[in-house]
Amino acid sequence: MAKKKLYFIIHKPFKVLSQFSNEGDNIGLGEVYKDLPKDVYPVGRLDLDSEGLLILTNDKALNNKLLNPNHGHKRTYWVEVDGKPDRKAIQLLEEGVEINVSGKKHRTKPAKIKIVTPDIPERNPPVNYQKHPERTWLQISLTEGKNRQVRRMTAKVGHPTLRLLRVAIEDLRLEPLMSGEITQISEKVVYKRLNLL
16 A cells, blocks of 8 residues: 655754754754654755755655756745845846855856845844844745855855745745744645646
8 A cells, every 4th residue: 555645844944954863963853843754854955054945745756856957946045145235246146156066166057036025033043133234135046956055156246145045946835834834735736836747
């Protein structure tokens, strides 16, 4: 008998690993989401310092489809950066910049960037506003997901990332989940919103 496919979306909190086990002083998802079935695992990952949308499932086919670089699924982030990027900096991000990934040079694919003003709660602990008095929120949509790519991109144009939330993968959105919340969704909904049907 085939096991039931399960799908959850979570709002991964700041300073929580994208794995169930703890590592060193860092807590894993198992500390936050205690009652999940043993066979579900995260699809992809978010850095320790990043927050937002993460899919948990026991569907290995979904994992392959979503993480295969040939498919290029759109990922959308809200990114609070230091300073106020000018038109040139935004244009560079949109056209692609050269970043270093695992010791190799990589030119990022074209991205969609816009300035936004998201209405979201402060993270815990908050960004150091005294150290960074001028900040700008950008919405960045990418079709690739190299290690710490968004952070490397914004740093490259002189505006380091202060806070980063993944708010969507294709049409699967984080809202209305608050930090640490979880919801279960159906196979049909997850595949439709990820444009995999």
